[in-house]
Amino acid sequence: MTTEITANGTQLTAAFRGRLDTAAAVQTAEDIKPLLEATNREIILDCSELEYISSSGLRIFVTIRKSAAEHGCKVIVRHLNEDICQVFIMTGFISLFEIQ
Amino acid sequence: MDTLDLHNQLILDEYDACMPVLQRFERVLHHILSDVLDKNGLAVIAVTTRIKQKDSLAGKLAAKGHKYSSLTDVTDVVGARIITFYTDEVDRIAAVTEQSFDIDWENSVDKRRLHDLDSFGYNSLHYICRLPRTMIYDADCPQLNEMRFELQIRTNLQHAWASLNHDIGYKTGVEIPHEYVRQINRLAGMLEMVDDEFSRIRTEINDYRRRVQQLVQNDKLEDVLLDGDTFNSFLQVRPFEKLNRRIAAINQAEIREVPLGGYLKVLIALGCRTLDDVVQLSKKYSEDAYALARYQLGNTDLDIIASSVGIQNICIVCILEQGGGKIGLTRLFNALNGEGPQNALLAEQTYKQALNMPFMSRS
Secondary structure, eight states: OEEEEEEETTEEEEEEEEEEOHHHHHHHHHHTHHHHHOOSOEEEEEEEEEEEEOHHHHHHHHHHHHHHHHTTOEEEEEOOOHHHHHHHHHHTGGGGSEEO | OOOOOHHHHHHHHHHHHHHHHHHHHHHHHHHHHHHHHHHTTOOOSEEEEEEOOHHHHHHHHHHHTTOOSSGGGOTTSEEEEEEESSHHHHHHHHHHHHHHSEEOTTTOEEGGGSSOTTOOOOOOEEEEEEOOTTTOOOTTOTHHHHOEEEEEEEEHHHHHHHHHHHHHHHTTOSOOOHHHHHHHHHHHHHHHHHHHHHHHHHHHHHHHHHHHHHHHHTTOGGGSBOSHHHHHHHHHTOTTHHHHHHHHHHTTOEEEOOOOTTHHHHHHHTTOOBHHHHHHHHHHHHHHHHHHHHHHHTTSOOOEEETTHHHHHHHHHHHHHTTOHHHHHHHHHHHHHOSOTHHHHHHHHHHHHHTTSGGGGGO
């Protein structure tokens, strides 16, 4: 599991690759720290190469969303695969994020 | 800068010498004012402080002759201003000011009361105060308790009028014709009416909210029309908590609180007109909403859900039972997430997940 963060103007993009399971969540939580410090940015969570998300992964997404709201940032989740999309729907988090 | 005689020049020199103390006093004053407002739960638009500019002080000294014997006689060398949202808040802050600071009543003035019945103009409440020792004391800097400051309290509209009036009337230094003065003061009268109207509307809205909360608490929901205010009051009694807890129990999940305000549009689109309609909708579809969640989550180890899951599933079941199908679900996601092509895909996924549910055969 890797997380690559790139900046482009006011946009910050985190590209997730692999399986965001409980084991990977600890490192991912470290990797996404720059997103938690961002203010007045558009944060893109690019999931085009994210294969799986566990509850720990969902918690990381929710943490990013909460921090973004507190710092005037907008969060957009892009390219969820079918399985992960179902996870967002069945847990009710689908309405918490802007999904593209 | 105005040319001053020796007496006033000495006061101006005193001003220069006192500048470090004035700067400290200004910082302390800003902190104390913000703190006092916070502690009394008073939200305001702005708290500002300033030290009188040297040329402004020189102008004042020149204009007043030998009125002042020393710098401490000038009551507005340090000034503070509190800008409020509503007129009634000016009086609330006045009451807090009188309780918190030592007031120099002789020099304090309520400009709002200076107007004759048939005149309008500058409206603001001015206090001349000192910081009491109970609030701050530094043996090395007794001036903190000796210096006076001017506190102006006014509404945002009073502030706007005063600022514009100052800009128009005094900036050029040329006396403006009577007709223009009349027009500017006419605006003051109009803004006074607007201020009073805002206060009245705010009071009425608060009364309405209290009445709605009372109705919600007394379960008289059929009398309460569904709108943004009433829905917020309704959400405070956590109407979907029981269903959320049942759903959370499927995987012993934690429930994360998320905003539910977005569901107002959905509920209205589903035909709810009163809060009682929402309750009836919830009662009618809760069991199937739970069954859908159990079917979806039961074979996963997901142990976190959003507090929106209950109402979301109620809406999904309602739409599908009423034959709304994928189009209805797309509209649901359009309402929740904003319109976009992804909503059709979300609807497709949701529809697929629900296909095996018994309620689908009733649609």
